[in-house]
Amino acid sequence: METEAEQAHFGSWSIFSFVSSAIILIAFIVAIFSMYRIHAPIEASMVRVANETGLPLQNVRINSVFFGDVPVDGVSSYQALTPAYRYAALHVDVAGKKFDLVPEDYVGETPVGRGKFTYRVRRQYDDTTMYFDLQDATRDTTE
Structure with a gap:
């Protein structure tokens, strides 16, 4: 049986994992769009x-x-x-x-x-x- 402290620790670990994953995903999306803009030809x-x-x-x-x-x-x-x-x-x-x-x-x-x-x-x-x-x-x- 889990104690209240263990449940709180597990809950904070889930929030940390979720936030970390979201930040990594956002950074990945920004990197993809940045690479597209960098390589997009600029018309004279x-x-x-x-x-x-x-x-x-x-x-x-x-x-x-x-x-x-x-x-x-x-x-x-x-x-x-x-x-x-x-x-x-x-x-x-x-x-x-x-x-x-x-x-x-x-x-x-x-x-x-x-x-x-x-x-x-x-x-x-x-x-x-x-x-x-x-x-x-x-x-x-x-x-």
């Missing part, structure tokens, strides 16, 4: 930059991809960007000054995927300060 997007600032842009970079100089109302050539999101980091020189627009992160964002897209650079003002804004990447349908 072909992106270009349209200059809608009214000023010539020099040394244009989107994230780490170099697009070169983009004249007033001009459009750069397409470059592969992997992955491309609807917004990106912009680095540009204008009239000898460097301007940077860097997003905080891409949390919750989905890559735009395969296709051709255009980022539009526009000039903005905040009080008396000029800055440049990168408009959402729009899918090019004319090409």
Whole structure:
């Protein structure tokens, strides 16, 4: 006949076993999904930059991809960007000054995927300060 202490010890052992098994199962499931995401191919997007600032842009970079100089109302050539999101980091020189627009992160964002897209650079003002804004990447349908 089991004593009350033995029954309590057996009950706590069952709870421990159940919780341990559940944690191991959850870790296994997370590992499987993580491996799938790691090996999922990231599609390259072909992106270009349209200059809608009214000023010539020099040394244009989107994230780490170099697009070169983009004249007033001009459009750069397409470059592969992997992955491309609807917004990106912009680095540009204008009239000898460097301007940077860097997003905080891409949390919750989905890559735009395969296709051709255009980022539009526009000039903005905040009080008396000029800055440049990168408009959402729009899918090019004319090409």
